[in-house]
Amino acid sequence: MKLYVAPRAPNPRRVRMFLAEKGIQDLELIDVDLNAQAHKADAFRRKSPLARIPVLEFDDGRVLSETRAICTWFEGHTPEPNLMGTNAEERAFIEMADRRMEWYLMLPLANAIRHTHPGLAPLEQPQIAAYGESQLPKALETAAWLDAELQRQPWVAGERFTIADITAFCALEFSRLLRFKPAEAGLHALQAWRDRVAQRPSAQVS
Numbered sequence: 634m635k636l637y638v639a640p641r642a643p644n645p646r647r648v649r650m651f652l653a654e655k656g657i658q659d660l661e662l663i664d665v666d667l668n669a670q671a672h673k674a675d676a677f678r679r680k681s682p683l684a685r686i687p688v689l690e691f692d693d694g695r696v697l698s699e700t701r702a703i704c705t706w707f708e709g710h711t712p713e714p715n716l717m718g719t720n721a722e723e724r725a726f727i728e729m730a731d732r733r734m735e736w737y738l739m740l741p742l743a744n745a746i747r748h749t750h751p752g753l754a755p756l757e758q759p760q761i762a763a764y765g766e767s768q769l770p771k772a773l774e775t776a777a778w779l780d781a782e783l784q785r786q787p788w789v790a791g792e793r794f795t796i797a798d799i800t801a802f803c804a805l806e807f808s809r810l811l812r813f814k815p816a817e818a819g820l821h822a823l824q825a826w827r828d829r830v831a832q833r834p835s836a837q838v839s
């Protein structure tokens with residue numbers, strides 16, 4: 634199996650962190666040079682028609698993209714440690730938490746960066762600075778809500794570490810490009826949670 638990734642890109646990082654949590658190492662990692670637009674070349678579009686990574690390519694030629702779908706595949710084939718829920722009840726609540734992190738934290742943060750940071754200009758054309766600036770307060774609103782959640786519970790989805798923590802962590806790490814630090818915004822529970830996740834061996838992948 635081959636996993637197409639790019640250093641510092643948050644979605645490939647989510648998959649790599651998920652794999653590290655599960656101790657899965659038996660797959661080939663292939664770096665895609667996003668700045669050089671390698672993901673938009675015809676050869677790569679045959680694997681990922683919407684020119685996005687991460688992409689998982691099976692030995693039989695099938696290709697799976699979308700971070701959550703890739704994680705679902707690995708969760709099914711390597712169930713322990715469980716990161717996505719052990720029964721329908723838990724799966725639904727963890728998915729809710731994960732999608733909240735994806736849509737209301739990662740997406741506005743990513744758009745804030747993509748539309749304002751010169752390093753992201755090759756990927757985001759046109760860059761619309763005003764749009765990027767409008768996204769940061771939306772991400773901060775979610776971050777403030779999450780801070781309150783983390784004052785009541787240790788992890789994003791509740792009592793244990795799950796895929797939702799991985800999504801939130803990768804989003805926050807990417808936001809360091811904006812020099813965003815939760816503690817400086819008064820979000821101390823979020824900062825403490827971030828620092829705890831950063832101690833995990835899986836957080837070392839980038």
Ligand SMILES: N[C@@H](CCC(=O)N[C@@H](CS)C(=O)NCC(=O)O)C(=O)O
Binds near residue numbers: 687701
């Ligand atoms: N919904 C997709 C998002 C994938 C995505 O946007 N990946 C970024 C890297 S983090 C990418 O491929 N960007 C290429 C581009 O913007 O042209 C997922 O969950 O995997």
